Amino acid sequence: xxxxxxxxxxxxxxxxxxxxxxxxxxxxxxxxxxxxxxxxxxxxxxxxxxxxxxxxxxxxxxxxxxxxxxxxxxxxxxxxxxxxxxxxxxxxxxxxxxxxxxxxxxxxxxxxxxxxxxxxxxxxxxxxxxxxxxxxxxxxxxxxxxxxxxxxxxxx
Numbered sequence: 001x002x003x004x005x006x007x008x009x010x011x012x013x014x015x016x017x018x019x020x021x022x023x024x025x026x027x028x029x030x031x032x033x034x035x036x037x038x039x040x041x042x043x044x045x046x047x048x049x050x051x052x053x054x055x056x057x058x059x060x061x062x063x064x065x066x067x068x069x070x071x072x073x074x075x076x077x078x079x080x081x082x083x084x085x086x087x088x089x090x091x092x093x094x095x096x097x098x099x100x101x102x103x104x105x106x107x108x109x110x111x112x113x114x115x116x117x118x119x120x121x122x123x124x125x126x127x128x129x130x131x132x133x134x135x136x137x138x139x140x141x142x143x144x145x146x147x148x149x150x151x152x153x154x155x156x
Contacts, residue, residue, distance in 0.1 A: 051075050052141045064129040065122050068137055073121040075141065076100070078113075082148055093119065108147055115140045 006014075051071055058067035076096045080087045083103040087096055097116055101109050118137050121127035 004143070013082070050145075051078065052138070052145060054143055055138065059134070064134055065126075067125045068119060068129065068134075071141070072115060072123075075115075075144070079144070079148070108144060111140050111143060 008102050051074060054074065055067055055071040058070055064068075074092060076093055077087070079100055080096060083100065085096075085103065087099065090127055091099075095114065097112060100112065104112070118133050120127070122129060
């Protein structure tokens with residue numbers, strides 16, 4: 001057999017080319033997977049807000065703390081989907097809330113901020129909810145549900 005004799009410089013450049021090509025293929029496949037998953041997320045149907053019943057069920061089954069801490073993130077996610085904001089899993093509730101401000105009516109934003117003011121102490125500081133707090137949160141869910149169902153989630 002006749003083997004091709006390559007200089008050490010040629011071998012070095014071929015090795016670097018193979019490494020760079022491998023890195024390029026890996027990055028392209030990761031980009032394709034991310035693009036595919038983003039497309040899958042954006043193709044999900046826009047949910048109808050039925051969070052009042054979810055909140056009531058969780059309240060009955062698990063208690064006020066768990067009901068509030070599990071329902072509020074669902075509310076933010078549903079609102080973000082309705083106004084067509086792409087949110088990532090790494091965003092906090094406060095960051096999602098600040099993104100929603102530009103797409104909602106002022107009174108809905110104020111209501112959502114009041115609900116966040118109830119959510120944050122319960123979620124992070126183990127705060128005890130009063131009956132009044134639960135009513136404020138429940139009424140906020142009802143008002144937001146009616147507002148978005150009536151308006152069809154149009155931008156203000």
